[in-house]
Amino acid sequence: MTTAREDLLAAGLAVFDRDGFEGATVAAIRTRARASNGSFFHFFGSKKELAGTLFLEILGRYHAAVAASLHDPCDAREGVARLIRAHLDWVVNSRREARYLFEISRSEWTEEIRGAQRAQNSRLAEAVERWRAPLVARGELLPMTPLLFFSQIIGPAQVFCRAWLSGRDRTDPREQAETLIACAIRAVVGNQGEKR
Numbered sequence: 049m050t051t052a053r054e055d056l057l058a059a060g061l062a063v064f065d066r067d068g069f070e071g072a073t074v075a076a077i078r079t080r081a082r083a084s085n086g087s088f089f090h091f092f093g094s095k096k097e098l099a100g101t102l103f104l105e106i107l108g109r110y111h112a113a114v115a116a117s118l119h120d121p122c123d124a125r126e127g128v129a130r131l132i133r134a135h136l137d138w139v140v141n142s143r144r145e146a147r148y149l150f151e152i153s154r155s156e157w158t159e160e161i162r163g164a165q166r167a168q169n170s171r172l173a174e175a176v177e178r179w180r181a182p183l184v185a186r187g188e189l190l191p192m193t194p195l196l197f198f199s200q201i202i203g204p205a206q207v208f209c210r211a212w213l214s215g216r217d218r219t220d221p222r223e224q225a226e227t228l229i230a231c232a233i234r235a236v237v238g239n240q241g242e243k244r
Contacts, residue, residue, distance in 0.1 A: 052083060052087050052091070053091045055081040055082070056077060056078075056081045056087070056088060056091055056098065057098065057101065057102050057105065058081070059077045059078075059079075059080035059081035059083075060077050060081075060095075060098045060099065061102055061144060061145065061148055062080055063076045063077050063080055064099065064102075064152065065144050065147060065148060069095075069152055072095060072099075073095070074088060074094075074095050077098065096158070097158075099152070100157050100158060100160075100161035101161075103148070103149065103152070103157070103161065103165070104161065104164050104165065104168065106142075106145045106149045107149060107165060109145065110145075110146075110149060111168055111169075111171065111172040113134050113137070113138040114131060114134045114135060114138070114176075114202075115171075115172055115175040115176070116134070117130040117131055117134035118130060118131070118175065118176065118178075118179040122179070123183070123188065124183045124188040124189050124233075124236075124238075125233055125237060127180070127183070128229060128232050129225075129229045129233075131176075131201050131202065132201060132202070132205050132228050132229050132232060133222075133225055133229075135202050135205050135206070136205060136209070136221050136222045136225055139209045139212075139213070140212075140220060140221060140222055146213055147213045147214075150206065150209070150210065151210075151214070173194045173195075176194065176197075176198065177194055180197065187238045187239060188237065188238055189236055189237060190237070190238045192236070197236060200232060200235040200236050201232050201236065204231060204232065205221070205228050205232075208221055208224060208228065209221045
């Protein structure tokens with residue numbers, strides 16, 4: 049059974065997905081959630097606050113899925129493949145959430161939301177770095193900043209997924225996983241990580 053807060057967040061996601069941030073109204077969110085005005089404002093001070101809270105919750109779920117792909121030990125090539133597959137699987141299996149996470153304007157977020165986003169991003173970077181750092185030290189992965197590494201791994205997959213999320217391309221992004229993985233391996237795997 050969901051709570052009133054969860055119902056409001058789910059309704060917010062549906063209304064933002066349908067109407068966009070600008071077009072969404074508190075009344076539409078309340079109606080979808082079957083919540084009173086008092087209930088809405090008990091949990092959220094505004095549409096913007098609900099949107100920011102929703103963003104952080106979805107970001108947390110996305111990060112958890114990506115970080116979970118590296119829980120078991122693996123080499124450079126396998127880790128790159130796992131990261132890309134985790135991203136593609138999450139986007140396809142959580143399409144509405146992915147569209148919200150990757151498409152909504154960040155200009156709406158308060159500094160508090162931006163700070164929480166930076167903290168979540170740092171936790172994901174630390175999880176990836178625990179796997180990556182020893183591989184860089186052994187020469188299996190090329191030395192680069194964590195941000196550059198992540199952009200080489202997820203960046204191309206993200207660009208590819210945006211076309212699917214927007215409806216411009218109807219092909220399941222996972223169909224291109226092997227090509228995306230091969231390109232990422234060329235970008236980040238060092239000589240020590242190459243197949244012999």
